Amino acid sequence: MLISNLEIVPGHRIVRHLGLVQGSTVRAKHVGRDIMAGLKNIFGGELKGYTELLQESRDEALARMQAQADAIGANAVLNVRFSTSSVAQGAAELFAYGTAVVLEGER
Amino acid sequence: MTDLILFVTLMLLGYGFGQWAEKRHYRSIREREKKLRGQVLLIQSRFPPSVNGGQKTELVTGSVVVSVDYFKRFLAGLRNLFGGRVKSYESLVDRARREAILRMQERARQLGADRVVNLKLETSSIYKGKRQTIGSIEVLAYGTAIVPVAAGA
Numbered sequence: 001m002l003i004s005n006l007e008i009v010p011g012h013r014i015v016r017h018l019g020l021v022q023g024s025t026v027r028a029k030h031v032g033r034d035i036m037a038g039l040k041n042i043f044g045g046e047l048k049g050y051t052e053l054l055q056e057s058r059d060e061a062l063a064r065m066q067a068q069a070d071a072i073g074a075n076a077v078l079n080v081r082f083s084t085s086s087v088a089q090g091a092a093e094l095f096a097y098g099t100a101v102v103l104e105g106e107r
Numbered sequence: 108m109t110d111l112i113l114f115v116t117l118m119l120l121g122y123g124f125g126q127w128a129e130k131r132h133y134r135s136i137r138e139r140e141k142k143l144r145g146q147v148l149l150i151q152s153r154f155p156p157s158v159n160g161g162q163k164t165e166l167v168t169g170s171v172v173v174s175v176d177y178f179k180r181f182l183a184g185l186r187n188l189f190g191g192r193v194k195s196y197e198s199l200v201d202r203a204r205r206e207a208i209l210r211m212q213e214r215a216r217q218l219g220a221d222r223v224v225n226l227k228l229e230t231s232s233i234y235k236g237k238r239q240t241i242g243s244i245e246v247l248a249y250g251t252a253i254v255p256v257a258a259g260a
Binding site: 002003004005006007008009010011037040041042043044045046047050051054055058080081082083084085086092 | 180
């Protein structure tokens with residue numbers, strides 16, 4: 001499956017439009033990582049644990065979006081956007097959405 | 108009294124380590140930017156440039172979470188009283204953006220891409236400390252990497 005944040009893909013033609021697909025996940029932070037984050041709040045610097053956590057969650061959201069696109073018979077998701085919001089104290093929602101399409105053309 | 112000692116210690120630790128970490132981070136950002144200059148072009152346009160020959164596209168992302176130190180957070184707290192530019196946060200946001208873009212470019216480079224089009228940036232604050240002050244921010248940079256495919260391949 002082709003996932004892209006472009007609206008058109010070079011060398012391909014969009015033959016069918018299947019509508020919006022989305023995937024999201026809500027993650028809470030981890031106590032161990034929280035302690036490290038507390039320390040980093042004093043010293044400053046990158047919170048590696050959080051970077052990883054958010055990256056993993058974003059991959060999860062993308063995978064869910066892809067599953068949805070698969071289910072409706074798309075072979076590509078275009079114009080993908082990411083969005084992050086905090087839903088509660090210490091929990092964040094990672095959201096990915098895009099347009100499912102059927103592409104035709106040489107790969 | 109113990110509170111005061113704790114506060115002063117935290118301020119000194121934050122100032123010392125924070126300045127050191129920021130300088131080190133900026134140095135690394137500058138070096139990597141120099142290395143990547145001209146290798147992976149960043150293009151803001153929403154549409155890929157029309158090029159003859161085959162090309163492959165791939166979504167690339169780069170993200171980073173950075174936190175401000177205790178000293179700078181205190182300074183920013185003072186700023187809230189008087190208003191004006193919050194310089195201590197400006198450098199935080201700047202560092203985070205450049206780092207995220209660099210990581211995305213490095214990922215694109217690994218894939219053999221020569222350009223990234225439709226670059227988008229997203230910033231969000233993920234950790235709110237006491238008194239609702241912003242503790243750390245996440246920056247995500249994403250775009251479509253264009254990998255040229257040699258004719259006949």
